[in-house]
Amino acid sequence: MTLEAIRYSRGSLQILDQLLLPQQSRYEAVGSVRQAWEAIRAMKVGPRGVPWVGGSKGPAVVELQAGAGGPGLAALVAFVRDALSFLVTARPTAVNMARAARDLAEAAAQEAEREGATEEAVRERVIRWAEDMLEKDLRDNRSIGDLGARHLLERAAPGGDKVTVLTHCNTGALATAGYGTALAVVVGADRVVANGDTANKVGTYQLAIAAKHHGIPFYVAAPSSSCDLRLETGQEIIIEERPGQELTDVNGVRIAAPGIAIWNPAFDVTPHDLITGGIITELGVFAPEELRAALSARGS
DSSP states (O other), X not given: OOOOSEEEETTEEEEEOTTSTTTXXXXXXXXXXXXXXXXXXXXXXXXXXXXXXXXXXXHHHHHHHTTOSOSSHHHHXXXXXXXXXXXXXXXXXXXXXXXXXXXXXXXXXXXHTSTTOOXXXXXXXXXXXXXXXXXXXXHHHHHHHHHHHHHHHHHHOTTSOOOOOOOBSOOGGGGSSSOOOTTSOSBOOSEEETTSOEEEETTHHHHHHHHHHTTOOOEEEOOGGGEETTOOSGGGOOOOBOOTHHHHEETTEEOSOTTOOOOOBSEEEEOGGGOOSEEEETTEEEOHHHHHHHHHHTTO
């Protein structure tokens, strides 16, 4: 049976608690923005499921369906904007989460400004926008997997031989809204900046160094929504830090010496010159130096 990271139907949102894997497969209902924030912050949900569960629409949509926000158009739009702004703080490194939140807030505001706008119309617009985004995420994930697989097979095995692929921070469907993309990639990404520098989970940088040393192509697979052309280099990326207790304790038992200092970044930054294979998006596969022009031409 394939595990789904997210289960959604109108009025209901559930996430697979990935902290319990592989011992348990348990789904947790998310009925509020606060619950979603806590789930994202605790890393119960995978990185690219985050934009939907979090910066995202999921919980805000469920609350809207239950009647949250209002009375009045201004209060309803403010609820959407404030809920999404709060959710973004749970994962500051992931640019697609902030972008999704911004776009949804703008959609709500635009609907409210329409002549004859009603609260019901604004709610429906927000809900439909969120559901459309979930469908787009599925399409983009399939495209990333298909394009990456085709590119890697053409480059690494033109004669039709088998290809062995090492992945890092890519658990297929569990890292996305519902369809795996780990078919022919090495790493994922939470943010790719204009020059191709990439922020991904800690350990990515060292794999990139090893791959380049041994002449193995190194790829990044990420949707174009994770590409942030506003930032020039990886030095500008905000790196989320995790609680030190994650390193000092195991199953509630402390294993580190008392008073030890802890630095626990959740991400590292891989310089663009180590991304030797390319950056795989739903729009195509690009060398780091091609990314800015390719995405700018498509309006990303």
